[in-house]
Amino acid sequence: MKKTNAMRLLDAKKYKYKIEEYPVDENDLSAVSAAAKTGQDIRRIFKTLVLIGDKTGYLVACTPGERELDLKSLAKVSQNKKVEMIPMKDLEKITGYIRGGCSPLGMKKNYPTYIDESAKEFPSILISGGKRGLQIELEAENLAEMLNGVFISISFI
Template identity: 70%
Template sequence: MKKTNAMRILDKNKITYITNEYEYDESDLSAVTMAKKTNVDINKLFKTLVLFGDKTGYLVACIPGEMELDLKKMAKVSQNKKVEMVHMKDLLKITGYMRGGCSPLGMKKKFPTYIGNSCLNFETIVISGGKRGIQIEIDPNKLIQVLNIHVDNISIYL
């Protein structure tokens, strides 16, 4: 497996992680499908979302795969009046990642990053490895540490 930017950052910081490769279908890149294909608990599979805040600019949210981002909570914790999801067509230009392979690690620029507090319920969580078909399993505390992530209640059940 070729190293991704996300893996290089973890290696540079001497953080232990496990990678997992899986077959993906471009027509269904949902977290629920990925969790089923990889046999990962959907609650410990965290998807990466990119947003734009009216005061802070771009920001990143990581939430459990079965949950939905609460935009009002996200705006409040990020000190914005309003946040909105970036358009999928702009994701690559902003982050350097494609939909389905967007990792909170290794984006073109370092954006303020937030993660759902349920991540602390697990010894490890699973995030995108920075490329479609690659996942990284990591201690959430190590991820929080390396990215200086803000931990808060930012999601709701679908």
């Protein structure tokens, strides 16, 4: 398998990780679909969301696949009055990744990253590996360290 930027960054830090590949359904790129296809607990699959704040610019949120992002909480912790999802058409230009394959690791720039604190409940979590049909399993603490990420409560059911 060809290494993605996310894998190369983890290799450079010598962090342990596992790869989970699954068949891609272009009509359903959701975390719920990834969980079903990999047999993983949806609470451990973290989706990568890219937003823009009215004061700070771009930021990244990593939330469990079955939960919704709390925009008000994220705005508050990121010192914004308001945050909103970026238009999908801008995702690749901003991050270097496409929808369904956007990893918090290896984006074009390092954006402030907020990881839902529920990630600390598990020995490891799964994030996008940087392409569709690829998940990386790693320790949440390692992810936070690589991204200078902040663990905070930013999601709800």
